[in-house]
Amino acid sequence: MTALAAPRNTPQQDDNTVVSELQLPIAASTICHQGGMVGFAGPTQANPGYAVPPATGSALVTPQVVGVAEFEYDNSGNNPGGLHAGNGAAGAVVVQIKRGCFKFLNSTAGDLIGQANVFQPCWAADDQTVALTSGNTWTTAVHTGTGPAGTVTMTGTPLTTVETIRGLVGQPIFINIVIVLGGAVATATFQYAVNGGGMSATTTTAASVAIPNGLTINFAAGTYVLGDTYSFQYGARPIAGMVIQVDSDGVWVEILSQSPNMVTV
Helix, strand or coil: CCCCCCCCCCCEECCCCCCCEEEEEECCCEEECCCCEEEECCCCCCCCCCEECCCCCCCCCCCEEEEEECCCEEECCCCCCCCCECCCCCCCCEEEEECEEEEEEECCHHHCCCHHHCCCEEEECCCCEEECCCCCCECCCEEECCCCCCCEEEECCCCCCCCCCCCCCCCCEEEEEEEEECEECCCCEEEEEECCCCCCCCEECCCEEEECCCEEEEECCCEECCCCEEEEEECCCCEEEEEEEEECCEEEEEECCCCCCCCCC
């Protein structure tokens, strides 16, 4: 399936949540299509603090899905004077978001959601399609600084806590690594944080450094620079919600409040 290019009439079931609607500012140069899933970018993601459609495949750009756009919202800057349209600046348009249980398109092949997946989490493949998995891979590092790029990688499958009560489900995992002493591998040291939490103890770099929950940080040869950061995400898709019902023409998904993956470090 492909992402929306026009408004979509998204079927909705009755919802008894306390907070059934939200209003959030839209990111710069962004369109949120009516009936499409809307995400909210956190502090470690692109466009932090703003609403964006679910994005996949790029590091640190998969925001938490928080609901469905009630109308068509165009903050591209290309529709001046239009209804729910803005000049393209961040926050120039506010999106009205509905929360509850919605019907989306099902994915295909290995990501097809079936009856056995009811009451399990699903992920957004685009703003109208849900998938069985998060993509199950580590993204390439987003590097900031003057040191070597492409020399730090992540391996291993995270152990996560998934809560399936009223849509409380896991999010992609983010690992942020900071070089705290520059130098070659085995001399340079680093700290890391998971999902924006507190920094770990200082650790010496090595070809492979095991961290809790079956994960490994790998440092290739190079001269690392104090203050450089390397950021990773496991899972190239954002969580959509909890599967409630699977029909032949789509999947009913409950979008309520969602919690990040819980990883002890």
